[in-house]
Amino acid sequence: MTMTDDRQERIRNRAHQIWQEEGQPAGHHERHWHQAAADVDREDAGSPSTGKKPAKKATAVGKAKAAPKEEKAAAKASKPKASKPKKAAK
Structure with missing residues (x-):
């Protein structure tokens, strides 16, 4: 097996892994093929194996980011405060 054949096989295996x-x-x-080729090239260059991390699903919806503190404070200030029930007079 030549070096090119070995690289192609590694790319094919990585692309299949990404697909799965x-x-x-x-x-x-x-x-998937281009991502796999980039992963294999990074491995060959001696970079940390960043290609080993599982790929995010294309259909996955990311979590919403928390609102900045200013927005939270403004939202809290705009809400009406609940008043305590008044005690009945005897």
């Missing part, structure tokens, strides 16, 4: 991690979506083979 993303839930086996149809029609994304080119993106």
Whole structure:
């Protein structure tokens, strides 16, 4: 097996792994291939194995970021304060 064949096989295996991690979506083979090639190139360059992290699913919805403190304070200030019930006179 030549060096090029070995690289192609590594890319093929990595692309398959990416495809599986993303839930086996149809029609994304080119993106998976290019991502896999970049991962293999990074490995060959001696960079940390950043390609080993699972890819995010394309259909996943990210968590909403927390509102900045100023927005939270403004929202809190705009809410009407609940008043305590008054004691009945005897």
